[in-house]
Amino acid sequence: VKKCALTGRWVNDLGSNMTIKILNSNGDFSGIYNTSVSATTQKIIPSPLLGSQNLPNQQNQSTFGFTVHWSFTNSITVFTGQCFVDNDGKEVLRTMWLLRSRVESISSDWKATRVGTNVFTRL
Numbered sequence: 001v002k003k004c005a006l007t008g009r010w011v012n013d014l015g016s017n018m019t020i021k022i023l024n025s026n027g028d029f030s031g032i033y034n035t036s037v038s039a040t041t042q043k044i045i046p047s048p049l050l051g052s053q054n055l056p057n058q059q060n061q062s063t064f065g066f067t068v069h070w071s072f073t074n075s076i077t078v079f080t081g082q083c084f085v086d087n088d089g090k091e092v093l094r095t096m097w098l099l100r101s102r103v104e105s106i107s108s109d110w111k112a113t114r115v116g117t118n119v120f121t122r123l
């Protein structure tokens with residue numbers, strides 16, 4: 001199997017996990033994200049994701065991005081990152097994300113976006 005194809009199951013250091021399904025011929029994919037944490041009090045449920053991975057150099061640690069459309073609250077997270085194969089041959093996703101939460105009014109827009117980094121490894 002090619003190293004660093006995103007297809008499959010990944011887990012991050014927060015304990016969140018995701019399943020990336022079919023990666024089509026131009027690198028687009030869909031999947032499911034199970035977050036272990038939330039900024040809201042709503043009950044967490046698995047949420048769909050859509051994304052793309054740069055294919056031409058897929059076997060050479062390519063870049064990707066995806067959007068999680070949270071099913072349980074009015075927010076969206078976009079992730080972007082790169083898949084690396086470390087010295088032990090383990091695949092690791094180094095990502096950054098933006099979480100945009102819905103706020104009541106434009107005067108609260110300033111506090112509506114959170115940013116972070118995160119690392120995923122194969123489950």
Ligand SMILES: CC(=O)N1C(=O)N[C@@H]2[C@H](CCCCC(=O)O)SC[C@@H]21
Nearest residue numbers: 016035037038039040070075077118
């Ligand atoms: C990978 C990582 O850092 N994160 C993760 O696995 N879960 C949290 C956030 C979950 C947001 C849920 C919806 C909401 O609370 O508005 S997305 C970034 C962060």
